[in-house]
Amino acid sequence: MLARQSPKQSYPATSASPAHWLSTADWKAFEDAGTAAHRACSLHGAWVERLGEDLLINHQSPALLASLLEEWKLRAPAYAYTPQRIFSRPLPLQNAERSAPVLLEGDPALPVETVVSESRMRFGLDFSAGYSVGLFLDQRANRALLRTAPLKRVLNTFAYTCSFSVAAALAGAETLSVDLSQKSLERGRHNFVLNELDPSAHRFVADDVQDLLPRLARRKEQFDAIILDPPTFSRGNKGRRFRAEDDLQALLSAALEITAPGGRILLSTNCTKLRVADLETIARFALKNARLQGTLQHSPPLVDFPVKTGASTLWIQRR
Ligand SMILES: C[S@@+](CC[C@H](N)C(=O)[O-])C[C@H]1O[C@@H](n2cnc3c(N)ncnc32)[C@H](O)[C@@H]1O
Structure with a gap:
């Protein structure tokens, strides 16, 4: 991973x-x-x-x-x-x-x-899987928001072990989890089973998010919530580079195309060069480009993460 x-x-x-x-x-x-x-x-x-x-x-x-x-x-x-x-x-x-x-x-x-x-x-x-053991603790408050939101269709991109998908599915959503790593998605399916959720009632797709988002738009799929929590840097299909600093804007624009009216997007990054204020700028720009209105909401603070530690995150709700 x-x-x-x-x-x-x-x-x-x-x-x-x-x-x-x-x-x-x-x-x-x-x-x-x-x-x-x-x-x-x-x-x-x-x-x-x-x-x-x-x-x-x-x-x-x-x-x-x-x-x-x-x-x-x-x-x-x-x-x-x-x-x-x-x-x-x-x-x-x-x-x-x-x-x-x-x-x-x-x-x-x-x-x-x-x-x-x-x-x-x-x-x-x-503990033997590599650098990351399977759960990012700084996303607890965002998982909690999904766990209590009555959402019908949730798209979890860069899904890793699908913890966001589990939270949404427990609240009754149909989830689509996308990650380059089939192995991580297998761990995601196991997390569904651990929570007494049937993985066969949900979709898991091993693919590059940057390829899949336009495909979902062509199929006219719409989601009530989309999770965008990419790594700072990665290489996707055919070695294509993803770099949060350069590519978050395009990723958000592609996600807005498949967000249902009233739907929400979680924009999150651990890139140290991007703080919440930068995410706000990116969000305003993407909404304007898409000629959409939206509201921006901050994630609740976490008692175990002092200010400026953990991911920078922002919820965008389109009208
Ligand atoms: C930092 S983890 C994401 C953490 C996840 N959002 C969570 O909270 O558990 C990064 C994940 O993105 C996946 N990934 C990286 N580049 C990708 C791409 N272009 N398309 C799909 N998945 C990608 C990796 O395989 C990895 O599982």
Whole structure:
């Protein structure tokens, strides 16, 4: 899978910024809401994720890893949580340097595949699958919006393990999930099964989103919600390049063509050069080009993601 770009290039070698640890009240609120997949700590250059029974420390330097591990041991009793394993994952400078998490503590014989819950939805993880283990925690609030919206037809592009599709399908939508990777879509189907949803009642298409969107327009398909959460950079069919900075505008324009009146588009990126204000500019421009009216809405903030961490996201609702 082509993992999303991490914001590491801007980090210093070590960090003097204070760590933002989740309060015990917020930890408990996650448990009460049936969520066992969230950040435990964020700081410049590192973060700690609680992924069900396991902990994953993402770090930009061995010094940050050592200090977070030490601080975790002091804080863990207050959370009343003992991970069965602790993994670490270096944040690479280049995409080519990305590697799967490494087991630091715990039984190496335990399965690399696990299941985590988010608002009582269930998602499969795989600690051996590569750099990304299967669920992007910074999209929790956007999944929650889909989980409660009564939408009929939802298109999830760059679907990866189809977590957005699961949330929409649980709310009764028919979903179409598109990703270049057949393997990721297989994991998506498994996520449907984990949530007692019948994958055969939904569509999964392995293709380049940039080829599929115009095809859907020619077939006059329309969607009530479209998820556009592409990687910062990827290569699609015939080696065609996708670069968020250059191609988000065209992607949004193509999506607007197949958005039903009143329908919504989630525009999201982890490209560090694009903040929410840039997404607003892109959205206004695309709406104007398409001669459409629309409203822009920000995603709700997440208690475990301090400002300016996580993806930049924007909902666009066409009139
Ligand atoms: C960062 S992940 C997307 C995360 C996903 N939106 C989520 O929240 O779980 C990027 C995904 O886009 C897929 N991808 C990259 N370029 C693509 C393209 N041109 N067409 C379709 N899928 C693509 C990759 O295979 C990968 O699964």
